[in-house]
């Protein structure tokens with residue numbers, strides 16, 4: 001199994017999906033293309049996925065300073081599409097996946113440890129056991145703010161992105177806040193995607209501490 005290069009910053013493991021300061025996002029003019037948006041200089045198939053326009057961002061991991069809590073849109077998408085660990089970037093179709101009855105481990109932000117509901121939407125890719133245990137060790141408060149679950153299936157649902165007004169071609173919400181749009185919603189054609197969104201199915205809440213002990 002291919003393991004991407006790992007980066008550390010001031011003693012912390014830099015997540016695979018974290019952006020780096022030199023991964024610049026070029027300013028690209030948005031135009032109307034039929035019943036949706038496009039880039040004025042759009043020429044590459046890489047600008048779209050399943051017909052949806054995606055944010056452009058350079059991909060040079062390790063260049064500059066990492067933004068540890070940030071998300072690189074294209075690596076997030078890569079991790080969601082291929083079920084890669086969001087921290088180390090390796091496939092979570094690993095020996096634990098087999099041992100857990102073909103399930104992936106997800107750590108989802110949940111104040112008060114609320115369990116993950118059936119069909120709940122998330123933009124958070126899975127995590128491998130080693131990285132989950134490492135995260136808990138690095139951050140003792142993690143368990144309070146997160147819920148861990150073994151998940152049978154992550155179903156592609158849509159994207160989260162910046163929605164453009166069809167008339168003004170300006171973002172409808174300021175501050176680059178992201179709005180979720182499903183693949184079946186007409187809104188998605190006016191959305192500049194920044195995250196893949198999946199729904200989680202067959203979720204069983206687990207205790208990360210027990211996972212660490214079992215390891």
Ligand SMILES: [Zn+2]
Pocket residue numbers: 085086087088089090127128129130131132
């Ligand atoms: Zn990992």
